Amino acid sequence: MSVLFTFPGQGAQQPGMLHALPHGSQVTLDEAAAVLKRDPLELDTPEALRSTVAVQLCLLIAGVAMARHLASLDARPQMVAGLSIGAYPAAVVAGVLEFHDAVRLVSLRAQMMEDTYPAGYGMTAVSGLTVPQLEPLIAQVHGPARPVYLATLNGPQQLVVAGSDAAMAAVAGLVNDAGTGAKAERLAVSVPSHCELFAQQAEELATAMAEVPLQRPAIGYISCSVARQLFDAARIGADLAANMARQVRWYDTVQHAWERGARLAVEMPSGSVLTKLTEPVFAGGLAISCARASIDDIRSRIAQMSAE
Numbered sequence: 001m002s003v004l005f006t007f008p009g010q011g012a013q014q015p016g017m018l019h020a021l022p023h024g025s026q027v028t029l030d031e032a033a034a035v036l037k038r039d040p041l042e043l044d045t046p047e048a049l050r051s052t053v054a055v056q057l058c059l060l061i062a063g064v065a066m067a068r069h070l071a072s073l074d075a076r077p078q079m080v081a082g083l084s085i086g087a088y089p090a091a092v093v094a095g096v097l098e099f100h101d102a103v104r105l106v107s108l109r110a111q112m113m114e115d116t117y118p119a120g121y122g123m124t125a126v127s128g129l130t131v132p133q134l135e136p137l138i139a140q141v142h143g144p145a146r147p148v149y150l151a152t153l154n155g156p157q158q159l160v161v162a163g164s165d166a167a168m169a170a171v172a173g174l175v176n177d178a179g180t181g182a183k184a185e186r187l188a189v190s191v192p193s194h195c196e197l198f199a200q201q202a203e204e205l206a207t208a209m210a211e212v213p214l215q216r217p218a219i220g221y222i223s224c225s226v227a228r229q230l231f232d233a234a235r236i237g238a239d240l241a242a243n244m245a246r247q248v249r250w251y252d253t254v255q256h257a258w259e260r261g262a263r264l265a266v267e268m269p270s271g272s273v274l275t276k277l278t279e280p281v282f283a284g285g286l287a288i289s290c291a292r293a294s295i296d297d298i299r300s301r302i303a304q305m306s307a308e
Helices: 026-036 052-072 084-093 099-116 131-141 165-176 196-209 233-245 250-259 273-278 295-307
Strands: 002-007 079-082 121-127 148-155 158-164 183-186 220-223 228-230 262-267 286-289
Touching: 002 052, 002 084, 002 250, 002 273, 002 295, 026 052, 026 099, 052 084, 052 099, 052 295, 079 084, 079 250, 084 099, 084 220, 084 233, 099 196, 099 233, 121 165, 131 148, 131 158, 131 165, 148 165, 148 250, 158 165, 165 183, 196 233, 220 233, 220 250, 228 233, 250 262, 250 273, 262 273, 262 295, 273 286, 286 295
Parallel strands: 002 079, 002 262, 079 220, 262 286
Antiparallel strands: 121 158, 121 183, 148 158, 220 228
């Protein structure tokens, strides 16, 4: 049986998340500072986290720092998977991508996303509808003036749409008026991730990715875009560059991890969004988060799982 580390995407950020990292994280913070030319601890204030750039960098730094801290305690995963920006710390922990390169790429990725859609766009969660039920509602709204797309499939009835504010509001109205008890809720994400609105930016990021040395993963790396384990370094690099413009299939991703033998899923900081999404698939195992379990408890559970 195996341990899976999961890395959250935008929406999981919290003020103070870098300040809350365990002792021993200073090396990771210093590495980030050397690339950014600024103190990364300035990134996790409520004001700073209004920026997509700060959010994505915080999630990258926190995920890598926590995974490194657990590794220092001999608590390591056999698989990793990340949702959206979470794919980058997952790739670092898998040994595919050096951390300093990840910081540079994530900075570029986030800046392009923020510059392209500085306002008027975002993402909305829809609960209580299946894909066949939601897609016709999206089709009623979508158009050149009101783009909106099915962006993330977190569960059979846990979906996310991305697009313009007007389009998302229209879809939310249809969802809330459907009479099924379904709900739509705007997320704390200010860009329309995981749809073709970022196709051009994904191509530009692929060009930057081509200049970065990549290594074959040392542990299992599962892509949230294709919901399959990837083994080739170049394919992982292409997947990382493209994921901003591709749907996220998180439910299928954790299902694949389960099928490959993962029985303990540990979510890196911050929050427990992925843990809640993973729990139904890991009903015969365990899904926990660093935000809710102590380091000692996590280390103990990983040791127990590794011994079985």
